Amino acid sequence: MHLGRKRLGSAAAGLALVAVAGLIPSGPASAKPDIxxxxxxxxxxxxxxxxxxxxxxxxxxxxxxxxxxxxxxxxxxxxxxxxxxxxxxxxxxxxxxxxxxxxxxxxxxxxxxxxxxxxxxxxxxxxxxxxxxxxxxxxxxxxxxxxxxxxxxxxxxxxxxxxxxxxxxxxxxxxxxxxxxxxxxxxDLKEEERAAILSRGEIRIPSDVPASGRAAAAVAYAMAQVHDAYVYGAAGPNAFDCSGLTMMAWAQAGVALPHSSSAQFGSGPHVAESDLRPGDLVFYYSPISHVGMYIGNGMIVHAANPGTGVTVSSLHSMPYVGAVRPG
Incomplete structure (x- = not known):
C-alpha cells in the first residue's frame, strides 16, 4: 500500500508539470526586439x-x-x-x-x-x-x-x-x-527598422527663413549644416554637437558664444516664447543640456543626436525651458 501511494503521487506530480507546461507559450529562445x-x-x-x-x-x-x-x-x-x-x-x-x-x-x-x-x-x-x-x-x-x-x-x-x-x-x-x-x-535590428528609428521626427526643411540683421547670418549657417553628422564635442566643419552648432552659427554674425548649452543660456537676454524670432537660441531639459536655434513657424534647427545629425524639428519636440537672444 505504501509503494502504491508513492507511485500515485509521482504520477500526479508529472501530470501537474504537464499542465503547467501547457500554460507557458511556446516561442523562440530569444524574442525579436520590439521596435x-x-x-x-x-x-x-x-x-x-x-x-x-x-x-x-x-x-x-x-x-x-x-x-x-x-x-x-x-x-x-x-x-x-x-x-x-x-x-x-x-x-x-x-x-x-x-x-x-x-x-x-x-x-x-x-x-x-x-x-x-x-x-x-x-x-x-x-x-x-x-x-x-x-x-x-x-x-x-x-x-x-x-x-x-x-x-x-x-x-x-x-x-x-x-x-x-x-x-x-x-x-x-x-x-x-x-x-x-x-x-x-x-x-540588432534589420536595416529598414534601424533606418526608421534614426529618421523619425524629421520635418521638411523650409526653403526660406524670415531672419534679419545679424541673425540672418547665424540662421543661414545653421540651415546649411542640415544633414551634417552629430559628434559629441564637435564644432564643425562637417560635424557638430548641439552647442557647437549654435556657437559656430552665431560666430558667422560676429557673436562669440561658449561651447556649452548651459553657458549659452546665460549669454544674452532671455525672451518669452511668444516673442521668439529666427536666430534666437532655445533650450531644453532641466538641468539644461540641449540647445537649438529657432527658425520661425514653430520650428528649430539643431544638432539632435548621433542617429539624426543636424535636422529641423518642432519647437516642442523636447521639454522646452526658455530662450535667449544673442548679440
Whole structure:
C-alpha cells in the first residue's frame, strides 16, 4: 500500500508539470526586439550621452579658466617669493652687521633659515631684537604672510584643476559607454527598422527663413549644416554637437558664444516664447543640456543626436525651458 501511494503521487506530480507546461507559450529562445522599446532605449541612451557631453563642454570651459587663473597665481607667488627673499637678505645683513665678530648660534641659525616662519622665530629670539629696525621686521612679516596667502590660493586652484580634469575623464567615459550601448541596440535590428528609428521626427526643411540683421547670418549657417553628422564635442566643419552648432552659427554674425548649452543660456537676454524670432537660441531639459536655434513657424534647427545629425524639428519636440537672444 505504501509503494502504491508513492507511485500515485509521482504520477500526479508529472501530470501537474504537464499542465503547467501547457500554460507557458511556446516561442523562440530569444524574442525579436520590439521596435518601440528599442527606440525608447536608444533615445534614453542618446540623452544620457548628450547630458554627459554638455557636462564635458562646461567642464572644459571651467578648466581653461582655472588654468589661466593658476598661471596668474603661480606668477604672483613667484614674484612674492622673490620679494620675500629680498627682504630676508636685508634682515640677515642687518643682523650679521650688528653681531659681526661674535659667535652667536642664534644668529647663525637665523641666517641659514629658509622657512619664513622659522626665520621669524629665530629673529625674535635674538637678545638685541629691540635694536633691529622695527619697520624691516614688520615688512618681512607682512611679505611672509602675503606669500602664504598666495601659496594657499595656488594650491587650491591646482586642486580645482585636478578635480575638473577628473570630471572631464568621467564625462568622456559616460559618453563613450552610452553611445556604444545605443549602437549595440541598433545593430540588432534589420536595416529598414534601424533606418526608421534614426529618421523619425524629421520635418521638411523650409526653403526660406524670415531672419534679419545679424541673425540672418547665424540662421543661414545653421540651415546649411542640415544633414551634417552629430559628434559629441564637435564644432564643425562637417560635424557638430548641439552647442557647437549654435556657437559656430552665431560666430558667422560676429557673436562669440561658449561651447556649452548651459553657458549659452546665460549669454544674452532671455525672451518669452511668444516673442521668439529666427536666430534666437532655445533650450531644453532641466538641468539644461540641449540647445537649438529657432527658425520661425514653430520650428528649430539643431544638432539632435548621433542617429539624426543636424535636422529641423518642432519647437516642442523636447521639454522646452526658455530662450535667449544673442548679440
Amino acid at each position: 518601440s522599446s528599442v527606440q525608447a532605449r536608444v533615445d534614453s541612451l542618446y540623452r544620457q550621452a548628450e547630458q554627459a557631453s554638455e557636462r564635458y563642454n562646461q567642464a572644459r570651459l571651467e578648466l581653461a579658466d582655472l588654468q589661466r587663473d593658476l598661471g596668474v597665481l603661480r606668477a604672483d607667488q613667484a614674484r612674492q617669493d622673490k620679494a620675500l627673499e629680498q627682504v630676508r637678505e636685508r634682515v640677515r645683513d642687518s643682523v650679521v652687521s650688528q653681531y659681526e665678530g661674535q659667535n652667536l648660534s642664534a644668529v647663525g641659525e637665523m641666517v641659514i633659515a629658509d622657512d619664513p616662519s622659522a626665520f621669524l622665530q629665530k629673529l625674535a629670539t635674538l637678545s638685541s631684537y629691540d635694536e633691529l629696525q622695527q619697520q624691516m621686521y614688520d615688512t618681512y612679516a607682512n611679505q611672509a604672510k602675503a606669500l602664504a596667502i598666495r601659496t594657499e590660493a595656488t594650491e587650491k586652484r591646482a586642486a580645482q584643476v585636478a578635480a575638473t580634469r577628473s570630471e572631464l575623464a568621467s564625462a568622456k567615459k559616460t559618453i563613450d559607454s552610452k553611445l556604444s550601448q545605443a549602437q549595440a541596440l541598433l545593430a
